[in-house]
Amino acid sequence: xxxxxxxxxxxxxxxxxxxxxxxxxxxxxxxxxxxxxxxxxxxxxxxxxxxxxxxxxxxxxxxxxxxxxxxxxxxxxxxxxxxxxxxxxxxxxxxxxxxxxxxxxxxxxxxxxxxxxxxxxxxxxxxxxxxxxxxxxxxxxxxxxxxxxxxxxxxxxxxxxxxxxxxxxxxxxxxxxxxxxxxxxxxxxxxxxxxxxxxxxxxxxxxxxxxxxxxxxxxxxxxxxxxxxxxxxxxxxxxxxxxxxxxxxxxxxxxxxxxxxxxxxxxxxxxxxxxxxxxxxxxxx
Amino acid sequence: xxxxxxxxxxxxxxxxxxxxxxxxxxxxxxxxxxxxxxxxxxxxxxxxxxxxxxxxxxxxxxxxxxxxxxxxxxxxxxxxxxxxxxxxxxxxxxxxxxxxxxxxxxxxxxxxxxxxxxxxxxxxxxxxxxxxxxxxxxxxxxxxxxxxxxxxxxxxxxxxxxxxxxxxxxxxxxxxxxxxxxxxxxxxxxxxxxxxxxxxxxxxxxxxxxxxxxxxxxxxxxxxxxxxxxxxxxxxxxxxxxxxxxxxxxxxxxxxxxxxxxxxxxxxxxxxxxxxxxxxxxxxxxxxxxxxxxxxxxxxxxxxxxxxxxxxxxx
Numbered sequence: 001x002x003x004x005x006x007x008x009x010x011x012x013x014x015x016x017x018x019x020x021x022x023x024x025x026x027x028x029x030x031x032x033x034x035x036x037x038x039x040x041x042x043x044x045x046x047x048x049x050x051x052x053x054x055x056x057x058x059x060x061x062x063x064x065x066x067x068x069x070x071x072x073x074x075x076x077x078x079x080x081x082x083x084x085x086x087x088x089x090x091x092x093x094x095x096x097x098x099x100x101x102x103x104x105x106x107x108x109x110x111x112x113x114x115x116x117x118x119x120x121x122x123x124x125x126x127x128x129x130x131x132x133x134x135x136x137x138x139x140x141x142x143x144x145x146x147x148x149x150x151x152x153x154x155x156x157x158x159x160x161x162x163x164x165x166x167x168x169x170x171x172x173x174x175x176x177x178x179x180x181x182x183x184x185x186x187x188x189x190x191x192x193x194x195x196x197x198x199x200x201x202x203x204x205x206x207x208x209x210x211x212x213x214x215x216x217x218x219x220x221x222x223x224x225x226x227x228x229x230x231x232x233x234x235x236x237x238x239x240x241x242x243x244x245x246x247x248x249x250x251x252x253x254x255x256x257x258x259x260x261x262x263x264x265x266x267x268x269x270x271x272x273x274x275x276x277x278x279x280x281x282x283x284x285x
Numbered sequence: 286x287x288x289x290x291x292x293x294x295x296x297x298x299x300x301x302x303x304x305x306x307x308x309x310x311x312x313x314x315x316x317x318x319x320x321x322x323x324x325x326x327x328x329x330x331x332x333x334x335x336x337x338x339x340x341x342x343x344x345x346x347x348x349x350x351x352x353x354x355x356x357x358x359x360x361x362x363x364x365x366x367x368x369x370x371x372x373x374x375x376x377x378x379x380x381x382x383x384x385x386x387x388x389x390x391x392x393x394x395x396x397x398x399x400x401x402x403x404x405x406x407x408x409x410x411x412x413x414x415x416x417x418x419x420x421x422x423x424x425x426x427x428x429x430x431x432x433x434x435x436x437x438x439x440x441x442x443x444x445x446x447x448x449x450x451x452x453x454x455x456x457x458x459x460x461x462x463x464x465x466x467x468x469x470x471x472x473x474x475x476x477x478x479x480x481x482x483x484x485x486x487x488x489x490x491x492x493x494x495x496x497x498x499x500x501x502x503x504x505x506x507x508x509x510x511x512x513x514x515x516x517x518x519x520x521x522x523x524x525x526x527x528x529x530x531x532x533x534x535x536x537x538x539x540x541x542x543x544x545x546x547x548x549x550x551x552x553x554x555x556x557x558x559x560x561x562x563x564x565x566x567x568x569x570x571x572x573x574x575x576x577x578x579x580x581x582x583x584x585x586x587x588x589x590x591x592x593x594x595x596x597x598x599x600x
Contacts, residue, residue, distance in 0.1 A: 046595065125303040128579040131583070133572055134540050139561045140568040141315050162323055221542045224430050225557060237428075244434055244546070248442045258431030265424040 027209075030267030034083050037260075041080035049073065049080040049232045056250050069239075069253045070246050073136025078234040079256050085235045086264055089150050089228075089277045090215040094208050096154025101161025104202065108162070110192055111167030116166075131156035131218045138162040139227045146235075149228040151217045157211045168200035202279040209272035213265045220261050238262045286328075289591065299421045304576045305357060308569050309350050315565070318342075318555070323366060323563045336366075353569075362570035372570040373557060373563040381422055382452065383544070383551035386470055388535045391529065394482050395473030399525070402486025407513070417483060424480025429539065433473040433546035440469060450546035470547045474540060478532055485528055490523040523594055530586035534579040 014061065039049075052072035059067045066075040074232050100123065108119040130135075134273030135152035142148050173196065222228035236257040243253035303386035314323065320336040328336075341349045356363060362372035424432075440446045448469060453462045493499065494517055502512045541553030552571060559567035 076400075121299055121303065124296070125300045125307065128300060128304055128308070128576045128583075129534060129572070130538050130579075132541060133575055134557050136560060137568065137572050140565060141311055142565065144560070167305070203559060210595050213426075218426050221430065222427075225542060227560070240434065242432060247434060247438055250436050251442075254434050256439070258428065258435070261431065262423075262427045265428075266422070269426060 006240065011028060013070070015065075021274040021277040024278055027267050027269070027271030029270060030263055033086065033266060034075070034264050035118040038087060038253075041084050043146070044077055044080060046077040048075045048077040048205060048234045051142050056246075058250065061251050062235050063097050063224050063249075066256050067250065067252045069243060075256055076129070076241055078239055079260050080236040082236040082257060082260060085229055085233065086148075086219060086261075089146065089153070089219040090212045090268075091217040092150045093153035093157065093219070096151065097157025097161050097211055098204065098208055100154075101158045101163075102165050102223045104158070104168050104199075105162035106192060106196065107166025109166035110173060110188075110196060126155065127159040129156065131214075132221065133192050135222050135227055144230070146233075147208035148231045149219060149222040153215045156218075157215065160211065161204065161207055164203050169196055171216040172196050185210050202275075206272050206279065208274045209268050213268035213272065214266065216261065218266050286591070290588070293584065293587055295595035297580055300580050301577060304378060305354055305573060306350075308414065309353060309572050312565055312569065313346055314392055317567060319563075323565070328595070338366075339348055341367075343585035357573065362573070365559075365564055365567045365570075367558065367564040367567065368563065372380075372567055373568070376552070376570060376574055379550065379552045379555045380449040382456065383540055383548060383553070386467055386474060386544075386551065387468070387533060388469045389546055390478055390536060390540075393471060394444075394532075394585070395529065397475070397479040398482030398486055402483045403513070403518070405483070405487040406490035406494065407509075409487075414487075418487070421480040421483040424476055429473055430475040430546050432543045433543050434475055434479065436469050437546070452550055456550075466547070466549070470540075470543050470549060473543050473546070476535060477539075478536065479531070483527065486521070486525055489524045490517060491505065493517045493521045523590065526593065527590055528588050530582050530589065534575075534582040537578055542567070 026239045050073065052068065052074075054064065054068055055063045055070055055072045057068040057072075059065065061067055062076050064076065066079065068074055069078070098131070104119055106124065108116040131153045134156050135149055138148045138152045178191060178195055181195050186195075219228055219235070219239070220237035223235040225237075226241065229235035229238050231242075239257040240254060243257075247254050302402055312319070316335075318337075320333050320340060320342060321328065324332055324336060337343055341352065344352075353363065360373055364370070364378070365372050365375055401417050405414045409416050437450060441450060443450055447465075449462060449466045452466045453459050456465050499512060499517055502516050507516075537552070540551065541556065543549075544551045544553035546558070552575070556565070556568065556571045559571060
């Protein structure tokens with residue numbers, strides 16, 4: 001039976017898909033939903049910031065499937081636009097964390113010695129300042145806003161990326177092919193770029209996915225506190241802050257942004273978990 | 286053990302010192318004149334000069350840092366501009382509200398997560414495990430402030446439970462009202478924390494259950510109860526204790542958001558007021574105190590780990 005199945009055209013592709021962890025599949029599906037939201041938001045003719053006289057419309061109202069908020073703004077359009085905002089902030093923040101963390105981690109792991117010691121202490125200090133705390137500090141110095149929050153979330157992500165990069169470099173460094181490259185007379189920089197970096201990407205991609213989930217949660221929290229995305233721009237956290245004051249009148253402007261945050265965070269968490277299982281050779285059958 | 290203690294202590298001290306440098310250095314980045322930023326554009330030159338002198342802006346940064354650090358070492362974080370009171374006094378007063386929330390939430394989280402995690406590990410792969418794991422995933426991905434808002438809607442708007450939606454003005458003078466005001470915040474933070482812990486307890490118990498000495502214990506003919514409670518849990522507790530310590534410190538800052546949901550004048554609202562009033566010394570103080578809590582908890586956890594697990598080497 002098995003050999004017959006293998007002979008059928010397309011069987012190989014199916015088994016590749018079938019071999020993926022379920023969390024990876026569900027995570028990828030949820031993230032494509034978020035991407036679809038961004039796409040729909042771009043196509044949506046309704047301006048998410050346009051106020052209408054139709055205030056606090058319930059769900060399934062004509063023209064407002066998810067109702068409207070106290071200013072008559074369309075909740076669906078704002079939730080969709082919020083997806084764009086969340087992905088944008090997440091992308092920049094994870095980009096900062098990944099690039100700085102990768103650089104520091106690779107340097108510490110590859111060169112070792114006193115540089116490693118100093119970087120470890122510095123990263124440990126940064127680790128004592130969570131994203132929210134860094135954001136408080138940065139918001140006090142510069143004006144609270146989306147840039148400040150992205151930088152704070154990105155900086156807070158640096159230690160985790162650096163730790164993963166350093167540990168992976170240390171394990172790769174001990175492998176014989178690095179010794180071979182060195183024996184061939186390759187320079188440090190070339191070995192790092194061509195032989196070490198490509199081989200530590202797996203754990204970093206996993207970390208990036210998990211950091212994305214953290215970034216979306218942190219952005220929502222900061223916007224909720226008034227330290228992130230500023231009005232009238234739609235952000236899921238910002239929408240919750242605004243809707244809180246009249247939630248006894250209608251719960252919908254509170255419910256939907258929260259569900260959207262949960263969906264996005266779940267997607268990136270599952271994708272990260274799934275990728276980790278998939279890339280871990282011990283768990284692969 | 287002695288050498289390890291000294292080294293670990295030294296490391297914590299260096300981290301703390303670097304944190305003071307970072308917190309102080311960050312304020313040097315303020316664009317323009319900080320006194321102007323605090324007072325606004327309508328300030329008179331005399332007012333500006335007075336505030337500059339009070340903030341020590343007329344002195345070089347190094348001297349200002351050393352003065353500030355000297356104060357910090359004596360427990361004096363300076364004066365708040367907004368409140369005109371010593372910052373350490375303000376922080377201690379707010380900790381009196383935030384700490385009880387954090388401690389009660391952790392307690393609730395432990396009481397929920399430990400039995401549920403053990404149950405899920407024992408019944409791994411069954412519907413009980415799937416239900417517990419799904420529940421914990423839901424708790425992890427939903428933002429705690431949204432859950433708090435939902436709790437307000439469900440318990441107060443919908444079920445009309447007689448719970449106050451804000452902390453009494455007099456604080457703990459009216460303990461009954463104050464406690465009632467903390468029920469929903471503790472439920473919110475505690476459930477979020479329990480979601481993380483359940484995963485950890487489950488994973489940790491599962492890992493221990495697969496080890497050889499557990500098989501040996503079963504082979505000796507011991508019952509499941511004895512093996513679980515006498516052999517497995519003791520070792521499974523180790524990572525859980527560690528995370529509990531770290532969770533304590535991170536809850537201190539995570540509570541900021543939940544405090545805003547429930548209108549609780551804790552450390553969170555103090556830091557938000559400090560930012561909107563551009564009360565730089567107060568921001569410095571709050572950030573430093575929380576960072577210090579995190580460093581100290583890390584230190585404590587490391588010591589506890591070495592103490593509880595004889596396999597951890599001190600070399």
